[in-house]
Amino acid sequence: MDSIPILKIGSALLVTIQVDMHDQLATRLQDDLTEKIVQHRARGVLIDISALEIVDSFIGRMLANIANVSRLLDADTVVVGMRPEVAITLVELGLGLPGVKTALNAERGLALIGGVSAAGEAADDADDD
């Protein structure tokens, strides 16, 4: 069965969702991430959904679950790159994703969880607007 790769950057985990996920794949990602948070003692999880054309209630629930579980395991979750039309649709669907931190892009998301700097890899990229 296929799975979505989880990368480790400093003390953060990075997940880039690039496929139209079927439900089993989404569930598997949730399980894999939980395992990796503990395994790598991650302090943050960054989920890039910029390639996702839709987020329905199932995917929305998965994102909320990941955020809740990682919080209990002492890691922050930030969802980055949500497309504007996806945000509009989610709100109308009644899913405001409470408890899920968001950022416009991966750079800002990483800053929010301090993932890269914790590993000393930030290399002074201070040109953030």
Next chain:
Amino acid sequence: MPTTTDTLPITSGDDVVRVRQKVRVRATEIGLSLVDQTKLITAASELARNTLDYGKGGHADIETVLGDRRGVRVIFRDRGPGIPDIPQALTDGFTSGNGLGHGLGGARRLVDDFDIQSIVGAGTTVTIARWKR
């Protein structure tokens, strides 16, 4: 007048993905705006999953409508247990499965036309459409 209809089975999670992709193709062809496309595809995804989870599988008919109004219509049919209380099922937060219950009520808000017919013991048919404006 509807044009050719794509009929897709809904018997697995992969089928739900295929329904989404086919609805996207139709919505793009007819020229729905990006927001309208996204709403229609999201609604179709919710309803396809309902067909799978609660209707014990079924199929979706996807058609382009040309005429005074141009748009995409999707009809979901299952021969599952049916819905005894439709108004209740359309209420946010209601679920008979393990979902959060945003499916039906949420899907209705995302489309222009929404119709649901259900016979207990015989099955459920949900029709949705989104029109080009």
